Amino acid sequence: MSATTMQFKHVSYLWDDAKAAELAGDEVALFIYRSNLLGADLRLTNYGGGNTSVKIMDKDPLTGNDTEVMWIKGSGGDIGTLKKSGCAALYMDRLRSLENVYRGLEFEDEMVELFNHCIFDLASKAPSIDTPLHGFLPFAHIDHLHPDAAIAIAAAKDGKKITDELFNGEVGWVEWQRPGFDLGLKLRACLEEAAAKGITLRGIMLGSHGLFTWGDTSYDSYINTLEVIEKCADYLEANYGKTRPVFGGAKIESLPAEDRQKQAAKLAPVLRGFCSSYRTMVGHFTDDERVLEFINSNDLDKLAPLGTSCPDHFLRTKISPLVLTLAPDEDLSDVAALKEKLLPGFVAYRELYTDYYETCKHSNSPAMRDPNPVVILYPGVGMFTFSKDKTTARLASEYYINAVNVMKGAEAVSEYTSLPRQEAFNIEYWLLEEAKLQRMPKPKALSGRVALITGSAGGIGKAIARRFAEEGAVVVLNDINEERLAGAKEEFVKKFGKDAVATTLLNVTDAQSILSAMDAAALAFGGVDIIVNNAGISISKPIEAHTIEDWDKLYDILVKGQFLVTQAGVAVMRKQGFGGDVINIVSKNALVSGPNNAGYGSAKAAQLHLSRLNAAELGGDKIRVNTVNPDAVIADSNIWAGGWAEGRAKAYGITVEELPAYYAKRTLLNEAILPDDIANACFAFVGGLLGKSTGNVLNVDGGVAMAFVR
Template identity: 50%
Template sequence: MTDQTHPEVAALLARSHRLGADPRSTNYAGGNASAKGTATDPVTGEPVELMWVKGSGGDLATLTESGLAVLRLDRLRALTGVYPGEEREDEMVAAFDYCAHGKGGAAPSIDTAMHGLVGAAHVDHLHPDSGIALACAADGERLTAECFGDRVAWVPWRRPGFQLGLDIAAIRAANPRTIGVVLGGHGITAWGDTSEECEANSLEIIRAAERFIEDRAAARGFGGPGDAFGPVAAELRPLPEAERHARAAALLPLVRGLASTDRPQVGHYTDSPVVLDFLSRAGHPRLAALGTSCPDHFLRTKVRPLVLDVAPDAPLAEAAARLRELHAAYRADYRAYYERHAAADSPAMRGADPAIVLVPGVGMFSFGRDKQTARVAGEFYVNAINVMRGAETVSRYSPIPESEKFRIEYWALEEAKLARMPAPRPLATRVAFVTGGGSGIGRAIALRLAAEGACVVVADRDGGAAERVAAEIGSADAAVPVTADVTDEEQIAAALRTAVLAYGGVDLVVNNAGLSLSRSLLETSAADWDLQHRVMARGSFLVAREAARVLVEQGMGGDIVYISSKNSVFAGPNNVAYGAAKADQAHQVRLLAAELGAHGIRVNGVNPDGVVRGSGIFAGGWGAQRAAVYGVPEEKLGEYYAQRTLLKREVLPEHVANAVFALTSGELSHTTGLHIPVDAGVAAAFLR
């Protein structure tokens, strides 16, 4: 907000933030809020009535002034005189642009008419679980009257739009005592003369619905939150946590690959008590098949989930085979759903893969174009579970008809909203696993891959360093740290499991962890030799092997990149153990490229020259040792290396990161088994 923020706007934003931050009130990016007030027209200098309303695609909890659409109320209300009727109501959305006041502002949402036509200064439209439970109950109209009396009215299901705004405005005008409405199959709308009154009315509706459901649960003798779903089925009880997570990590790569049949997806795993309880109940298959109801829910979760129907402790091979069968059936069913309802002017089918996969005893896998989208899809399905439980407690869950879901999912206005989204970054949907990511070259690689859209797992023996780099990248939606010593098989396996549980799998692996000791042949001990080969030669092998298990199971191809060295082909002095270990890594690239190509997995390498600035290896003593070998001050070592190159340029961590990005961004899709020199031109290290 600025110093010139209108008082009504300030109140609107504060109210939006409070409501949006409480998951009982609404879900992420769900609902909208508005305020009306008088401002000065900059052209005439006269007062003008305006409405500020959350724009399309915004989120109440994080709403800013720039996320508001600002419209003149006289023009918006005048649209009622030219409204062509329900059959052509979508045309009214374009008319909102002619009601705009001033420059900029967010695109008006489909709910703009609801806010503008209702005769109240402040309006909230929200998607609380308790309100949607009444809205989706088979006898929702009767229950609304029983719960609220005449303070809240019932509006039968109608797709959001201009006509819904007219209907609600008419109810408000005819019933001055009403504080809001329950929208059948959808949510609630409340209003007030002040921001405080509007918020209080919204919360009154939400809390009254919560109490109404809780009282009915107690009256029916329900002892637990999921009793409305039927009795617990012993064979569906959740596995113990360790077994649950191990099974999720084993299944997720396969499920992610299946869910990415039409386009790559990032995954999210949820085993919250709400999900596990739902999946342990005998009634969950029936309810899951009915699908979600609130448009904000099924636009993110699809009309229904895929539900695995084998026992939680069934052999993994049996579960995997059944998942493949169910996925094929899901795709066929979704195509049939599309063909049942598509008209000549419907948008093309966007994809037939599930967004939600439910695994009894284990939890829920959700998928999306990025981690946030995948996580939010899961959160919305939790909302849907809460809605089902509430509706089944007071009545029977009865979502809107499938035909209406299709009208929302393949609405031309929804298609236009998707078209406004920015183009994805080059590495969007890709999950990167970077060893030695806590400093130097590894840190630079992690930062670059994240900047290009990848989710990054920062692996380092120094857990604190990994945490700092992950925090530098952003939230857990963008990066997670893992503590892993690449010489330890169990730690590597655990680190890859963490990556799978965080993002659904792995696509891009960077073998970067390394160290070096600069000693002559006679001074190099067996321990020196073994240490460097354990970390680089053996460590790279262990990481590549464990990652390949995930990559092959996903069936989505992938990249493995080795950060080798020009020393893998250049014979420098006092460097036998390091050079030999790097040569081992270099040949692993060739061997694995040959072996994994059949799976669409590309294996390439990068050969840097000495990276002095920002390097953990050089800072750990290697720089001083190499400077002594070449007879230059340590602080001049980078300049020394630069002067011996053809380009006379120093190599920095960022230059190595650039090469990794070039190899993995898709432009070199037909390249494998290659080593890219990043050495500013060292003729003796030219590849032959």
């Protein structure tokens, strides 16, 4: 690393000279390297925010002549994870010539289609709306970021004056305008006006929006970007608390950390229910110190309604948050009373959003979207965010923290200003944004669903969790074995990403352990709406060898465990108020009598009838309870531990090695049953096609006539 690392306090210097040397001579590779470094620091820009570019000379494949080409992050990409395949490459002469056909602000959107006529690399991603902003600046390397420190100044009432004084005129200023072709021309004009005054700019601040910086080389651009942002951050830090306490000082105190988590876990499913009136949402909770400083402050009531300033922020957080009027230590145990108390706030928010839409809409605006809040602030406790999936909910949280940082900085040096509502609407309901939304893949069958499968660190349980995750669900993996659970988490994170999975230790015979697992689900995802009672044990002994301990163990894990987990899961589902699914993994032994099986078989029969009883009771809550009856699932199953295989082999007069073939041969289909077969059956119940089925039994046993239910 270079000694340059020592000069930065507020940003991360990540440039590795050795790594850069490996890329020397490949300007596109260096541009991508620089982009990844900038995107790795959330203080510089959020996931999906900002844009970077490089201009190079390349051979025109049609003429063989040298031509100038700009490589730029493509539409919808992220600079932190950018690869060459995620870039757009355009002929610069063609892009600049579009100025000849530009018809003015009223015709901005038609220019986006014309970008396609400028494509150099036919494998390019679609060019983003930022393309002309980079194209009309003459620099080889350009960074457009949304750093908190810069936006704090850009969103300050005196932002232009502060920028000019802070950088001695070397950073220009362009007033807020929606990104597009005209803004690209204004950036060029800003540069030319400065040059006419003999000023060489090192960057341009976009009012309420972000920062443009540049350099002759990728490294020069990187350093220039860091230095400008560092100077902004230094200035803000020097002014925190200088004229008044940050955010006007604390109005209330936070609960202790453990109590915050408990309150959040109790409340999250209720909030999830309200936020899911339009479509089922997944939640995220944080009690980050930056959030607490804001939501506990005297200025909360003034600043929160203003909303965010940067378009990238409010596109993901909505125009403003919902602030709860609950006391931090409010008694949340009476769910009906809690819902009654919260309902007016949600009704008011939906009405406010509807009025915002109706007041600002244009004749061609897309239909109004979900009017529920994305960001919910609970003073003294923390922040909840809800969206279509966990990743989007988490990103909304990160973006709102950025907005908090912006408000903090702007208030320290001047006065925070948000975008006018009409400007915000024009971004949120921009036809180009709507087109981007329409291009998004259709949701998977279990998108927005939260599934907790007991005993899901291996065997049938893990297969079910994997199947659900493949179909879009987020899953709460659990087990009594910590090492086994850690291995399952690593596997799932690698395959599905960190946002798709949460883990918790769970002993199904321990009521407190179960409640803790439900709390973990609520904190991770906002609640739970699919419970699969899969955890099990098997003991096969003749009646004279069966002990009381054997009996109690079977009934504790299989019957009491199913009851306790269902009871706790139903309580969460009732808080949410939009129904759910309980699937009980029972057994063909619940229906078929066999030797050496008194304890296990009778416990399975109890599980089956308990399923029917629960289905009869919970239908009014739109909670479906169904049963899957496997048989002889040998692969990767714990059921064969503890002597079960030996017991069953002895009962049938065969060896353990002969069991798989024996079980397959006795079925009507002559098939061995695998964990994935059980997972598929579970998905059949929750995947959408059997939404009106409850109290059913689905045998997955290859066909055992004695186990036919009717």
